[in-house]
Amino acid sequence: MEKKIRVLLVTSGFRKGVSGGIASVLHNYCTASALENSEIQFDYLSLGYQTFEPYREEIEACGGNLYCLDIHSNGKRRLIDIFFRMRKFLKDKSYDIVHTNSGALTQLLMMCIAAKTSGINTVIAHSHNALIKSKGTQIVYNCLKPLFYVAADEYYACALVAAESMFPKGIIKRDKWVFIPNAINIEKFLYNEETRISYRKQFRFEDKFVIGHVGRFNEQKNHAFLVDVFSEVSKQRDDALLMLVGNGDLQQSIKDKVEELGLSEKVIFMGQRNDVNCLMQAMDCFVFPSIFEGLGMVLIEAQAAGLPIISSDQVPVNETQVTEYIKYVPLSVDKWIESLRGIGRRRNRFENISIFSKAGYEIDSAAEKLRRLYCEHSNSCK
Structure with missing residues (x-):
């Protein structure tokens, strides 16, 4: 049996919902057929303590x-801890590739430095976010x-935009970075009428106009703005409900805001869920x-x-617009109210999978691309 290529995936955490979207992206790739049954052997390193749920059983089975690393510090102390603890961890390990993942520049850079100074032949820096920075911070980052x-x-x-946020201009200008889409199992999310009826009945949404959102409760996701928009929408539509899926540090403050606005009966906090694909069937639009x-x-x-979608114009349009329904x-309350007013309750929700494949978001083809990159880096491509 040929020796497998050993890849270490590193990020803040691998617990779904708590660790953000990076955990889901990496899990989607590593369990795709092109990688799950390939010559690649994955190990996973979390900077902070994680239960790895709900991925643990599947990862260990593979x-x-x-x-x-059990790092709980912040600021400069966190960066120091990342460097020394990663180097100590890698000292007795033999990896062909260390693939670092983060939405924070300093954290991503420190993970890379730790890996490179530990003698790893191939270190991959993977940017998962575009950051808003003050002028002073921008100077430091540059x-x-x-x-x-x-x-x-x-x-x-x-x-x-994620590449530009993290990497030097020379990398961008010379096109030295690789687009790795946040691909998904498209079939898992395709519209299913039976699921829609079942879920709407389960949550008593049958006669409601359900506006849905999925995301951690933090400043970036802008829940407070969304609640302000919904407060006005609910005055115009008696049947409107807002479904919020996820957990996070700001969840209680958003609950308090909802209560203050008298919207407790119309805003549903679903918490962290493993059936987001099914919940999307129950929604009438996504925000x-x-x-x-x-x-x-x-x-x-x-x-x-x-789903018809209303999105902030602060997300990368070229990469996210796959269909005409987004x-x-x-981010103006009045403009969002006007946009939501124009959405009807139902429309034909069947889409062609080939649209997503051509855009690079179908997980099997995307995972095959990543497999070939790994093989090229280790000089063992088949």
């Missing part, structure tokens, strides 16, 4: 090892970006008011489900 030339060997990003995004994988999922609107 022979993957799960490791945690000074740090050139360090990626020596800290990493390959540069991946989920969108051009995504993020202040910034590297991509926004749920926008691809919502389009696969055939509309990008500036």
